[in-house]
Amino acid sequence: MSLLELTKISKHFGGVRALHEIDMSVHPGEVVALIGDNGAGKSTLVKIVSGVESPDTGEIRVRGESARLVSPKAAADAGIRTVFQDLSLCDNLDAVQNLFLGQERYGPIWTGRRIRRHVMEEQAQRILESLSVKLRSLSTPVVALSGGQRQGIAICRALISDPAVVILDEPTAALGVSQRGEVLDLIHRLRDQGRGVVVISHDMKDVRQVADRVVVLRLGTKVAEFRRGEYTPSDLVSAMTGAHEEGPVQ
Amino acid sequence: MSLTTTPTSAPPESPRSPVARFIDVAARGHRSIPVLVVLAIIWIVFYSQSPAYLSFRNITNLTLQIATTAILALGVVFVLLVGEIDLSSAVLSGVCAALAAGLAVNSGLPLGLAIVVAILAGMAITLIEALVITFGVPSLIVTLGGMVILQGLILVVLPPEFTVSVAGTPFAKIASTAIPAGTSYLLAAVATLAFAAYRLYQFRERLSTGTRTSPIAVLIPAVVAGVVLFGGVFILTRQRGLPMPVLIVAVMLLIAWYFTTQTRYGIHLYAVGGDREAAQRAGVPVRRMVLYSFLILGACAAVAGMIDASRQLGVSVTSGGGPLMLNAIAAAVVGGTSLFGGRGSIWSAILGALVIGSISNGVQLLGLTTEVQYFATGAVLIIAVAVDVVLTRGSLWPGRR
Numbered sequence: 018m019s020l021l022e023l024t025k026i027s028k029h030f031g032g033v034r035a036l037h038e039i040d041m042s043v044h045p046g047e048v049v050a051l052i053g054d055n056g057a058g059k060s061t062l063v064k065i066v067s068g069v070e071s072p073d074t075g076e077i078r079v080r081g082e083s084a085r086l087v088s089p090k091a092a093a094d095a096g097i098r099t100v101f102q103d104l105s106l107c108d109n110l111d112a113v114q115n116l117f118l119g120q121e122r123y124g125p126i127w128t129g130r131r132i133r134r135h136v137m138e139e140q141a142q143r144i145l146e147s148l149s150v151k152l153r154s155l156s157t158p159v160v161a162l163s164g165g166q167r168q169g170i171a172i173c174r175a176l177i178s179d180p181a182v183v184i185l186d187e188p189t190a191a192l193g194v195s196q197r198g199e200v201l202d203l204i205h206r207l208r209d210q211g212r213g214v215v216v217i218s219h220d221m222k223d224v225r226q227v228a229d230r231v232v233v234l235r236l237g238t239k240v241a242e243f244r245r246g247e248y249t250p251s252d253l254v255s256a257m258t259g260a261h262e263e264g265p266v267q
Numbered sequence: 268m269s270l271t272t273t274p275t276s277a278p279p280e281s282p283r284s285p286v287a288r289f290i291d292v293a294a295r296g297h298r299s300i301p302v303l304v305v306l307a308i309i310w311i312v313f314y315s316q317s318p319a320y321l322s323f324r325n326i327t328n329l330t331l332q333i334a335t336t337a338i339l340a341l342g343v344v345f346v347l348l349v350g351e352i353d354l355s356s357a358v359l360s361g362v363c364a365a366l367a368a369g370l371a372v373n374s375g376l377p378l379g380l381a382i383v384v385a386i387l388a389g390m391a392i393t394l395i396e397a398l399v400i401t402f403g404v405p406s407l408i409v410t411l412g413g414m415v416i417l418q419g420l421i422l423v424v425l426p427p428e429f430t431v432s433v434a435g436t437p438f439a440k441i442a443s444t445a446i447p448a449g450t451s452y453l454l455a456a457v458a459t460l461a462f463a464a465y466r467l468y469q470f471r472e473r474l475s476t477g478t479r480t481s482p483i484a485v486l487i488p489a490v491v492a493g494v495v496l497f498g499g500v501f502i503l504t505r506q507r508g509l510p511m512p513v514l515i516v517a518v519m520l521l522i523a524w525y526f527t528t529q530t531r532y533g534i535h536l537y538a539v540g541g542d543r544e545a546a547q548r549a550g551v552p553v554r555r556m557v558l559y560s561f562l563i564l565g566a567c568a569a570v571a572g573m574i575d576a577s578r579q580l581g582v583s584v585t586s587g588g589g590p591l592m593l594n595a596i597a598a599a600v601v602g603g604t605s606l607f608g609g610r611g612s613i614w615s616a617i618l619g620a621l622v623i624g625s626i627s628n629g630v631q632l633l634g635l636t637t638e639v640q641y642f643a644t645g646a647v648l649i650i651a652v653a654v655d656v657v658l659t660r661g662s663l664w665p666g667r668r
Contacts, residue, residue: 059392089548090550101548103545104545105542105549106545107537107541107542107546107609108541108542108609109537109541109542109610110534110537110538110541114537118534118545118549118550118551119546119550120549120550122532123530123531128530129525129526129529129530130530130532131530131531132529132533134469134473135472135473135475135476136476136480138473138476138479139476139477139478142478164328197485246630
């Protein structure tokens with residue numbers, strides 16, 4: 018059974034066709050890469066799956082059950098968590114505060130909703146360890162952390178509610194070589210936890226390294242799907258650019 | 268910024284060294300350190316010119332002089348923390364004081380009721396401002412316009428002679444009441460013990476989940492709190508007893524400390540100031556947090572205005588005017604609260620007010636001219652913000668991180 022199943026998803030913005038009858042599935046312990054040129058519809062698809070936008074037509078099934086992802090909260094409740102490219106971390110807060118932002122553990126109202134920091138720290142510790150994210154201190158503002166550590170915290174934040182599917186939007190963009198490696202390791206560990214992982218990327222090296230399956234979008238339609246090892250980099254590029262339809266340029 | 272070296276992936280039972288823990292705490296509290304240094308320098312300079320500067324009498328005077336600024340600055344800190352600014356609260360304090368004095372003295376309302384009405388009026392006015400701000404008008408403009416409107420409103424609230432004298436009324440007792448030394452020491456003892464007990468409770472909580480902690484986390488804060496409270500009571504009860512405004516400031520700081528550092532409200536407050544969009548996405552009610560900050564400012568302004576009126580024995584058209592607004596904002600910023608939101612603490616209100624008050628008090632004590640006071644206050648403000656810029660940037664020179 019697939020964790021996430023999209024059937025014939027279409028979306029228009031005014032007269033513009035953003036997505037046309039997209040089919041896609043994500044299975045437990047599988048990394049699916051979603052690639053495509055600018056304007057191919059990757060972001061729109063992510064927004065639909067994360068509950069930011071609603072599709073015009075089509076069906077979304079989560080763990081086999083039909084789901085209406087009308088808001089980010091609805092998507093999260095259904096078990097889909099998205100890590101956006103900008104990470105949405107508050108620089109001035111520390112790792113624990115960021116991990117639990119909006120989902121704090123707090124005491125009764127007569128205590129003024131006192132933060133149960135010890136509970137949060139203990140849980141944060143466990144989640145960070147499960148992905149081997151290493152921080153020197155849980156109480157350092159995240160602005161002082163490296164790009165890889167920040168990405169790690171953003172991903173761990175998605176795991177607080179134990180989602181079935183984690184969507185990562187351009188997780189390695191703007192990272193250095195070693196931090197990029199760290200993040201790719203994180204993706205492997207997410208997969209090994211049995212979650213479904215969707216990675217949006219335009220970095221062919223990343224895609225080849227982590228993806229079990231690659232879904233290629235072009236101008237709002239799904240033009241190709243490859244399994245690991247069944248494609249060459251030029252297959253991806255020609256699918257993304259449509260070169261195989263139009264023939265070689267010149 | 269100094270960091271501890273214990274990796275979080277180490278097993279929980281490995282205790283963090285007390286030294287590492289201490290550095291961590293010091294690093295987190297670093298924003299208060301520059302202002303404490305500045306304060307020490309100011310005190311040493313004036314003390315070297317006149318030993319009377321650090322006499323018990325003068326320190327007691329100083330605390331009375333800064334009470335109004337400190338309370339207003341406390342409200343301003345809440346507004347700065349969510350990334351907004353306010354220019355109207357000083358005049359608002361005058362309006363609230365005029366209202367309270369008019370009700371208590373001229374209309375014969377019980378003092379307690381007049382105070383409550385004034386606080387509610389202050390909150391109602393900042394609520395209106397905050398609603399316009401969350402509607403989308405910049406807070407600088409809303410509160411600038413609000414300031415001008417309130418300057419008109421104070422003329423409406425004051426009786427035709429434009430002044431209310433509170434001399435000899437219960438209203439005057441707000442500022443002139445002194446709490447006897449015995450009671451003051453008792454209060455200090457209770458507060459210190461309660462704080463230590465709270466820290467101990469947190470320590471045991473953390474032990475119960477195996478989270479890293481150390482008895483130092485109980486001992487050092489408790490000792491610091493005890494020294495500050497007993498030291499303060501010792502110095503300030505030399506004259507007649509602990510001045511009531513000092514107690515009011517202390518209680519307000521205590522409440523503000525609890526809510527900004529120990530509760531969900533505090534995390535959301537800082538989150539909104541740190542990154543409004545990220546906070547929104549995480550489900551933090553951003554608009555509501557901005558409203559709360561302005562409501563707190565309204566209450567603080569009312570309290571500050573009434574204490575000032577009680578100390579000056581009256582309200583007039585100039586109440587809440589003069590340098591009060593700029594002093595309150597400067598106090599918050601000198602104390603380490605960022606103008607750009609999300610950084611700073613409630614302690615910056617009292618520390619910044621102390622710095623600014625210490626300068627003007629010293630200048631007056633030495634009989635220097637007013638321009639010296641202006642020069643010194645302005646220079647300290649700029650230096651404090653420069654230090655803040657360097658700390659935020661993490662480097663002495665621009666263009667690096």
